[in-house]
Amino acid sequence: GENVEQHPSTLSVQEGDSAVIKCTYSDSASNYFPWYKQELGKRPQLIIDIRSNVGEKKDQRIAVTLNKTAKHFSLHITETQPEDSAVYFCAASKGSGTYKYIFGTGTRLKVLA
């Protein structure tokens, strides 16, 4: 069945260092890959997304890369700050409109000051 694996489950980095979170998806028909940030007790918030016709997308300190052949995509956060500490979820979807997401299991990122 459809599945998204996410690694690592927890990640601790020093402030200013980079963090990388990786996800692998199983359904080759997936073509939309969002990343969500969830702070404790809050709802997930979209931070960046990528579509399958693009290999990389960047937004300030955050970037996402996609390798369709290998069916994996990664979130890169540079110059990490304490406010980056949260749980990050990746997801895969087959397209626009009403397609459901398949979520990864989440990565708890701790940025140590």
Added chain:
Amino acid sequence: DGGITQSPKYLFRKEGQNVTLSCEQNLNHDAMYWYRQDPGQGLRLIYYSQIVNDFQKGDIAEGYSVSREKKESFPLTVTSAQKNPTAFYLCATNGGQGRSYGYTFGSGTRLTVV
């Protein structure tokens, strides 16, 4: 709540009791979803609806029921058959053909069995 209102924010259920969680949206999105999140865990799909008067089971539908009588509303009932309902419940929406890809989430309902 960014166009999605979930209520109540906190809910307490007694053993053997059915409770209903509300999700209302004014985004004119076609699809609505219910996810369950256990502490320290990911998001698991309970039910989803892509159009009014139609809905589909997700991965963990047992013990839950939904209805979609109008576009704006997708209530979730947690029945007494759900033996471990304590969790954080999130409602999400996304648009129809040609609309936005992304989910918009509500602020969630925290359900506790007492």
